[in-house]
Amino acid sequence: MSAQKIGRNDPCPCGSGKKYKRCCSVAGRVGSMTNVDELREALAGQTFADLDDASDFVQSFVQQNNNVRRPDFHDLTSEQMSKMLNTPFESPQQLRFADTLTAPADAPIMLLFEQLTDAIGTDGLKATAKGNLPRAFCKAAAQAYGFGDANNNTRGRSTALRFGPVNKEDDFYDLHVTRLVAQLAGLIRKYKGRFLLTKRCRTILERDGHAGIYPRLLRAHATEFNWGYGDGHPELSFVQQAFAFTLYLLSRYGNTPRSQHFYEDAFLIAFPMLADEIPPPLYGTAREQVRNCYTLRTFERFANFFGLITLTPTTDDIWRKYEIVKTPLLDAVVQFDLDG
Numbered sequence: 140m141s142a143q144k145i146g147r148n149d150p151c152p153c154g155s156g157k158k159y160k161r162c163c164s165v166a167g168r169v170g171s172m173t174n175v176d177e178l179r180e181a182l183a184g185q186t187f188a189d190l191d192d193a194s195d196f197v198q199s200f201v202q203q204n205n206n207v208r209r210p211d212f213h214d215l216t217s218e219q220m221s222k223m224l225n226t227p228f229e230s231p232q233q234l235r236f237a238d239t240l241t242a243p244a245d246a247p248i249m250l251l252f253e254q255l256t257d258a259i260g261t262d263g264l265k266a267t268a269k270g271n272l273p274r275a276f277c278k279a280a281a282q283a284y285g286f287g288d289a290n291n292n293t294r295g296r297s298t299a300l301r302f303g304p305v306n307k308e309d310d311f312y313d314l315h316v317t318r319l320v321a322q323l324a325g326l327i328r329k330y331k332g333r334f335l336l337t338k339r340c341r342t343i344l345e346r347d348g349h350a351g352i353y354p355r356l357l358r359a360h361a362t363e364f365n366w367g368y369g370d371g372h373p374e375l376s377f378v379q380q381a382f383a384f385t386l387y388l389l390s391r392y393g394n395t396p397r398s399q400h401f402y403e404d405a406f407l408i409a410f411p412m413l414a415d416e417i418p419p420p421l422y423g424t425a426r427e428q429v430r431n432c433y434t435l436r437t438f439e440r441f442a443n444f445f446g447l448i449t450l451t452p453t454t455d456d457i458w459r460k461y462e463i464v465k466t467p468l469l470d471a472v473v474q475f476d477l478d479g
């Protein structure tokens with residue numbers, strides 16, 4: 140019996156339901172995390188009495204391989220990595236996300252969400268003809284948020300805020316994303332031309348306050364919002380799929396200030412094939428583009444926006460470099476148990 144070659148458009152053998160090129164081919168060992176090349180080598184020269192005998196051999200190999208702690212995964216086993224990538228919110232034995240915080244979160248997205256809910260109130264907030272937030276509210280929210288302050292990124296604001304005035308919602312990226320994510324989380328809705336708080340949102344606010352809102356926004360942003368929205372990078376959806384692995388890295392190493400390169404290196408070592416999945420860039424290398432995309436989406440527009448890290452710029456050019464430190468909020472939001 141010999142192992143057959145897997146086509147890039149074939150269903151991935153890990154059972155994820157994705158094409159092989161979007162799953163195990165991308166990460167080298169993603170999905171069930173069984174390394175196909177290693178399995179092929181193990182099968183070479185083997186003889187089996189029947190199909191059941193071969194199946195038992197493969198299952199034994201997979202089980203043994205998936206329970207080995209891997210240095211390229213920073214001591215995660217393949218099985219643990221699979222859960223982080225595919226079922227992060229459904230694997231409480233390994234990582235647990237808080238349903239409600241013990242105190243309101245100090246995070247930029249919460250500042251904007253509170254302004255949004257205050258403006259909506261009980262009567263709602265009239266949408267523009269295009270269905271966006273009204274101009275007057277956007278301008279007031281930008282002023283309260285520190286729009287135009289060249290140092291605002293050190294306080295968690297997006298780098299997208301550093302240029303130009305706010306005349307409409309599209310000019311204020313962080314507010315625009317907050318509104319979209321709040322809708323995805325089922326916290327606000329649009330009805331007859333007005334933005335309204337949903338019954339679910341009002342119930343959570345009455346019961347838990349904004350400490351109960353934050354986990355809903357985090358989950359919607361991590362799993363439903365498209366991280367590649369408007370950033371000009373290739374699709375690279377795997378950057379978003381690996382968000383829990385990055386949170387794990389931050390939880391493990393984030394007490395010590397580290398360069399973004401430390402985390403970029405860890406990401407590329409864990410998933411070395413990712414650079415092969417994008418077209419050759421006009422400038423630089425594919426690996427450099429993955430690095431830039433990873434830092435923008437994961438640190439600037441996710442972890443920083445949700446108050447999970449502090450970013451300190453170490454350069455002042457357009458491709459800003461950062462020193463990254465986790466905040467106490469990260470440990471309150473998610474707990475990891477490698478022995479679970």
